[in-house]
Amino acid sequence: MMAGKLSSITFLNRKLLAVLVYLIAASIIPLAVPSIYILHVLILAHIFVIYAASWDILTGYTGQLNLGHAMFFGLSAYTVAITNTMLNFPLILSVVVGVFSAFLLSLIVGIPCLRLRGPYLAITTFSFSWILFLLASSAMIWLSGGEEGVRGVRTFVVGSVPNYYLSLVLMIVSVLILYRIANSETGLILKAIKEDEDAAMACGINTTKYKLLAFILSGVFGGIAGAFYAQYMRIVTVDVVTLELSASAITFSLIGGIGTVIGPAIGAYILTILFEGFSWLADYRILIYNLIIVAFVLFLPGGLMSLREKIKAERGTGGEEGE
Amino acid sequence: MSDVPFLQVDNLSKHFRGLKAVDEVTFQVDRGEFLGIIGPNGAGKTTLFNLITGFLKPTSGRIHFRGKDITGMKPHDRVKIGIARTFQVTKPFKKFTAIENVVISALIARKHGKIREHERDFAMEVLEKVNLAHRKDTLAENLPHGEVKKLEIARALATKPELLLLDEPFSGLTGEEVESLQEVIKSIHEDGITVILIEHVLKACMALSERIIVLNYGKIIADGTPQQVCMDRQVIEAYLGKRGLEFASG
Amino acid sequence: MIETLLSLTVNGVLIGGLYALAALGLTIVLGVMRVINVSHGAFYMLGAYFTFLFSIMLGFNYLTSFILSAALVFAIGVVYERLLIKPIRKEELNVLILTFAAAFVIEEIVKFAFGPRYRNIPPYLSGTVNIPGGSVDVQRVLSFAIAIAIVALLFAVLRFTKIGKAMRMVAEDEEVAGILGINVEKVQMFSFGFGAMLAASAAALLSPIYLLYPSMGWDPLLKAFAIVIFGGMGSIPGTVLTGIIFGVAEVLTGYYISPTWKTVVPFILLILIISVKPTGLFGEEE
Numbered sequence: 001m002m003a004g005k006l007s008s009i010t011f012l013n014r015k016l017l018a019v020l021v022y023l024i025a026a027s028i029i030p031l032a033v034p035s036i037y038i039l040h041v042l043i044l045a046h047i048f049v050i051y052a053a054s055w056d057i058l059t060g061y062t063g064q065l066n067l068g069h070a071m072f073f074g075l076s077a078y079t080v081a082i083t084n085t086m087l088n089f090p091l092i093l094s095v096v097v098g099v100f101s102a103f104l105l106s107l108i109v110g111i112p113c114l115r116l117r118g119p120y121l122a123i124t125t126f127s128f129s130w131i132l133f134l135l136a137s138s139a140m141i142w143l144s145g146g147e148e149g150v151r152g153v154r155t156f157v158v159g160s161v162p163n164y165y166l167s168l169v170l171m172i173v174s175v176l177i178l179y180r181i182a183n184s185e186t187g188l189i190l191k192a193i194k195e196d197e198d199a200a201m202a203c204g205i206n207t208t209k210y211k212l213l214a215f216i217l218s219g220v221f222g223g224i225a226g227a228f229y230a231q232y233m234r235i236v237t238v239d240v241v242t243l244e245l246s247a248s249a250i251t252f253s254l255i256g257g258i259g260t261v262i263g264p265a266i267g268a269y270i271l272t273i274l275f276e277g278f279s280w281l282a283d284y285r286i287l288i289y290n291l292i293i294v295a296f297v298l299f300l301p302g303g304l305m306s307l308r309e310k311i312k313a314e315r316g317t318g319g320e321e322g323e
Numbered sequence: 324m325s326d327v328p329f330l331q332v333d334n335l336s337k338h339f340r341g342l343k344a345v346d347e348v349t350f351q352v353d354r355g356e357f358l359g360i361i362g363p364n365g366a367g368k369t370t371l372f373n374l375i376t377g378f379l380k381p382t383s384g385r386i387h388f389r390g391k392d393i394t395g396m397k398p399h400d401r402v403k404i405g406i407a408r409t410f411q412v413t414k415p416f417k418k419f420t421a422i423e424n425v426v427i428s429a430l431i432a433r434k435h436g437k438i439r440e441h442e443r444d445f446a447m448e449v450l451e452k453v454n455l456a457h458r459k460d461t462l463a464e465n466l467p468h469g470e471v472k473k474l475e476i477a478r479a480l481a482t483k484p485e486l487l488l489l490d491e492p493f494s495g496l497t498g499e500e501v502e503s504l505q506e507v508i509k510s511i512h513e514d515g516i517t518v519i520l521i522e523h524v525l526k527a528c529m530a531l532s533e534r535i536i537v538l539n540y541g542k543i544i545a546d547g548t549p550q551q552v553c554m555d556r557q558v559i560e561a562y563l564g565k566r567g568l569e570f571a572s573g
Numbered sequence: 574m575i576e577t578l579l580s581l582t583v584n585g586v587l588i589g590g591l592y593a594l595a596a597l598g599l600t601i602v603l604g605v606m607r608v609i610n611v612s613h614g615a616f617y618m619l620g621a622y623f624t625f626l627f628s629i630m631l632g633f634n635y636l637t638s639f640i641l642s643a644a645l646v647f648a649i650g651v652v653y654e655r656l657l658i659k660p661i662r663k664e665e666l667n668v669l670i671l672t673f674a675a676a677f678v679i680e681e682i683v684k685f686a687f688g689p690r691y692r693n694i695p696p697y698l699s700g701t702v703n704i705p706g707g708s709v710d711v712q713r714v715l716s717f718a719i720a721i722a723i724v725a726l727l728f729a730v731l732r733f734t735k736i737g738k739a740m741r742m743v744a745e746d747e748e749v750a751g752i753l754g755i756n757v758e759k760v761q762m763f764s765f766g767f768g769a770m771l772a773a774s775a776a777a778l779l780s781p782i783y784l785l786y787p788s789m790g791w792d793p794l795l796k797a798f799a800i801v802i803f804g805g806m807g808s809i810p811g812t813v814l815t816g817i818i819f820g821v822a823e824v825l826t827g828y829y830i831s832p833t834w835k836t837v838v839p840f841i842l843l844i845l846i847i848s849v850k851p852t853g854l855f856g857e858e859e
Binding site: 115116119123128130134139243250289293297301 | 657660664666682791798831
């Protein structure tokens with residue numbers, strides 16, 4: 001009993017220590033590595049961490065298969081860019097409107113999706129994001145600028161270092177909020193819905209309410225990531241609503257560990273850096289990237305977060321065999 | 324107030340593409356009763372449960388609970404006013420431990436103001452009630468079938484129901500498990516909870532129920548004490564067959 | 574006015590029939606295996622490229638190329654199911670992710686093998702047929718006719734053959750089918766190959782009409798998704814009818830509204846129907 005408690009304390013401390021080490025390292029990176037390119041990659045990583053963690057709340061926690069998460073990111077990014085450049089909104093207002101548009105989209109998508117399950121839901125979310133892609137890439141080029149995109153978005157702070165810190169703070173705050181929600185009573189209820197929706201109803205859970213809540217949380221934080229992206233990149237193109245971007249929300253989460261919030265965050269961080277880091281692989285990059293995903297699904301579906309337990313379990317069985 | 328029936332089902336029907344799964348069913352249940360519902364496969368028993376608990380919308384007819392029309396009410400709202408259920412095909416939260424399964428219901432019950440204590444303590448009490456306390460930290464997916472059945476009942480009990488609907492709790496259990504579960508259900512009823520039980524294991528159902536309704540092709544063909552039902556010719560013909568005849572006379 | 578409408582409708586039906594064919598493969602895999610196969614578009618793309626390989630690069634005639642490429646994609650589908658789907662079939666999300674990633678892997682391999690540029694298979698039939706209000710290409714009429722023949726064959730297979738009956742039983746209830754002595758795993762492996770083959774056939778039929786490029790599979794994949802859900806999952810008549818509705822809707826939108834909007838229309842239709850009837854046009858209530 002005592003030993004169990006002690007080890008859980010050290011485990012907690014170890015986690016805390018890891019977070020602390022990361023925070024210190026993350027804060028001194030711009031001083032230690034004055035490379036604009038590396039900072040750029042890290043800023044993108046911060047943005048994608050928010051993006052992946054927000055996907056995880058809806059799909060990883062609540063089990064609502066969302067294949068089109070880029071729609072929240074993309075709509076918010078476009079809204080920020082368009083209101084800021086064409087309507088001359090002050091940037092802060094554009095960002096508010098952008099995140100609000102993601103919120104509205106989460107309702108527009110979420111409400112019809114409340115009645116859908118499994119493949120129906122997956123394909124409907126897919127369709128919503130595909131519509132957005134088609135609008136941005138062809139049907140509404142007059143607004144989206146097509147391949148050229150919307151240029152000249154203003155930015156809160158100028159330069160890599162200030163943007164780095166801003167994105168770092170935004171990421172930490174967002175992940176913290178999502179993590180707190182995921183580990184609260186609400187998180188437990190969301191997980192119950194994922195496990196079995198009928199059983200959750202039979203427990204008295206208003207599944208409609210909680211699913212919509214998950215949609216909204218997911219959409220709003222996806223929108224926050226998109227809004228930040230727009231002001232940082234200062235240009236928004238169809239890249240923000242592509243299938244690839246939707247897929248990467250899933251990939252990041254899978255590699256890190258779906259349904260853990262922290263896992264997807266770690267996955268997004270590592271993969272964004274790796275993907276940029278592997279640019280020397282040039283033409284083979286997409287192939288290798290996707291082969292890694294296939295391998296993970298087959299051999300480590302719980303992602304990096306499950307690695308610890310998996311090793312422990314294997315050691316455990318090894319020990320038993322030894323006895 | 325006392326003449327308001329506890330549960331009142333009026334002319335309830337549910338049609339699936341022309342098939343009358345439940346056909347003009349009318350019955351009442353009094354507070355504190357133990358009602359058994361039997362009938363051959365496809366007689367509409369589970370559909371009837373789904374209608375009473377709100378998992379399906381009826382084609383026509385009305386349901387009143389303690390005088391209140393609940394026909395259009397959502398399942399979770401029915402849980403809130405005191406109707407709980409289990410599933411014929413068990414639906415545990417597989418990746419949750421036994422106690423976490425029950426904590427979910429307790430959590431909601433606390434939010435509804437039905438329990439004051441900490442939901443974990445309450446969940447533990449409920450697990451003890453169904454003799455699963457020793458399994459509290461086992462993942463539901465690792466529990467044997469008989470204990471999953473008990474866990475389902477625990478989860479329903481943790482919603483603090485007044486009316487508990489059990490959908491074939493004995494199916495797939497060994498003789499010993501049946502006996503142990505029978506005791507559990509009996510003691511739940513003794514705590515004052517009204518129970519409606521669908522069952523295929525006739526012996527257990529007959530032993531527990533004070534009254535039995537027999538469904539066949541979605542219609543009620545008999546309604547009475549276990550003894551009366553067993554003597555009913557229509558029932559014997561439609562459902563119990565020759566074995567039922569032996570059972571009734573023996 | 575009316576004649577133009579008629580001509581547009583005929584053209585829409587012709588394209589819609591091929592959409593239906595591509596979607597049918599997805600319906601079958603979904604029905605029999607309860608698996609969303611995101612690689613379906615990649616099989617479609619493979620069908621087109623193999624047709625190109627056999628007919629243009631190796632010089633076989635069109636019909637032989639068509640049959641060879643359909644057979645080859647069937648074989649690939651079977652191996653794919655065994656190696657990748659079977660181990661994880663019960664995990665819906667994992668299947669989605671895997672088939673998504675695998676689609677990119679297939680696409681990249683094709684890109685290396687055939688190059689990233691556009692390829693073209695010339696129509697093997699030229700000429701047009703005049704109809705009131707316009708004309709239709711003979712090529713399209715023939716492709717449509719073959720598609721209809723394949724759909725009819727599929728119906729016959731499902732209804733009358735042993736494997737078809739087994740597929741229907743597995744779709745109905747896997748467990749019961751297993752108890753009745755059906756080799757469920759084998760049936761599923763076959764169904765997956767069959768689904769892939771249908772996608773490849775549709776692509777082979779469309780290849781003289783459309784250009785070939787490695788990422789050509791995504792658009793039909795998404796369209797097939799929309800068709801399957803719109804028609805009601807697992808419903809074959811629903812799938813066929815929806816394919817044709819989408820084909821007509823696209824052509825009409827392209828003509829009367831704007832060509833850039835035509836690709837959007839199926840998805841808007843899908844969202845509309847799903848808001849009204851969550852199980853799709855022909856879907857059964859739960």
